[in-house]
Amino acid sequence: MLTTANSRFETTAWTVSGLGAPIGGVLIGVFGAGATVLLDAVSFLLSAWGIRSLERPEPTPPVAQAERHWVADIRAGWAYIFRHRALHALFWNAMVFGGAIRLTSPLLAILMLRDLHLAPWQYGVALGIPSFGGIIGSLLTSRLVVRLGERPVLLGFGVLRTCWMGFLVLAGPGIAGLVVVVAAETALLFCAGVFNPVFTTFRMRATDDEFMSRVGIAWSISSRSCQPAFIALGGALATVTSVRFAIGCAAVALLASSLLLPWRTWPTRSLDAR
Template sequence: MPEPLLTTANSRFETTAWTVAGLGAPIGGVLIGMFGAGATVLLDAVSFLLSALGIRSLKQPEPPPPVAQVERHWGADIRVGWAYIFRHRTLHALFWNAMVFGGAIRLTGPLLAILMLRELHLVPWQYGVALGIPCFGGIIGSLLTSRLVSRLGERTVLLGFGVLRTCWMGFLVLARPGVLGLVVIVAAETALLFCAGVFNPVFTTFRMRATADEYMSRVGIAWSISSRSCQPAFIALGGALATVTSVRFAIGCAAVALLTSSLLLPWRAWPTRPHTT
């Protein structure tokens, strides 16, 4: 697929993801306010069941996967994926940037809920709005990605918005009870997700282009396993830090970690072809 079309395709996937997130959180907050948490969880479970039934109703079956010439083990695939990432100078830098950034974002999730519901005394529908509205920043950012890449270039967009997405979390610490605190949170989260909405499709496109086809799935598996391992560790660290100090201090530490992650971006010139092993 030509590179401009690849960026466009990834931006559309990103737009879809942010649209679902943007609609789900406010609807959940409204349902909790109207029917309570138990009924909302039950409705959520029913939605998963309906989704499964919808997939089941597809008439055309998925084509069978190609048969591998050599039997492979998932552990070996992960090791090969890591080896490929760490041998590629630019992917190596983006990998650690993603681990720190994603971990810091996940760290703030539970703490932000405590901050808004316990310290700022927001009601459930306000909490849902505070989670949902910023996702539309991600939608706008993803829709503008292709245009920004065409005008500024891939490297400028990746580095520029890779830095810009780290600049907003510190404002969460300044939020105070009342409508103004809610506005501060929504504004900061919207700016963060707008920048992430621009960055993510460009990052995904670059990772795909920098990875040889025969290593694509193994790099993806290694990347996903690493993220899913780092993020719970960050969440646990954030909970322990908030217990010893305070919720605001822990969020402030996450904001510093985000700013630090921008130093891990690939600031040196990067190769434009897949790495060969």
């Protein structure tokens, strides 16, 4: 049940991403960037109003038995991760993979809008359509886990999601380049859509309940710290070389991240795929 629940969360996230980017691209093309940003700000206000209008308030959290400092919690989360061989491997895999993906985000915008001379609405389409690959992948996760097993799905799609970014370097101007970008991104997000729920379930099963929040916090802080560093590195690399060269380096980093998957370690408890 846990894998199924995580795949549904993943499907929801990809659905929102798939609808938002094309709509944003169309709005920019019709009304301009300023009006689109204003509409986006209004959507945040409406979201806050919707949360505020919930009839049933969130229950009061239980009182902690002992006061803990957040630094100690983060340190405990990192210690738990680094003591667990499989989590340790997946942690560095996630840092490199997530960092390389973030590195390409601003560079892909420059490549498409400046170098490939695509319109803003085409850029929005190129961001939105691949998200449906993530939706399809997340919907198929449970079936794939039942048929193939947790370990083959985690490792297999962990490798497959790293194989597609290199095609972005080959994209040329015009519609042909747009098709290459959409196809590569769709394949990448399909594999990520399958991988992510299994990875989330793996991390939850491998973490004791009393360390769940501390591992999650340490993981999140590490990711949010690594990704801006990768973005800055990508910008510097593109400045001294070229956008395509920087994206190519990110593609190599993605391929290398597959070596950090837990190839030799696996928890004794299997994941619940039902």
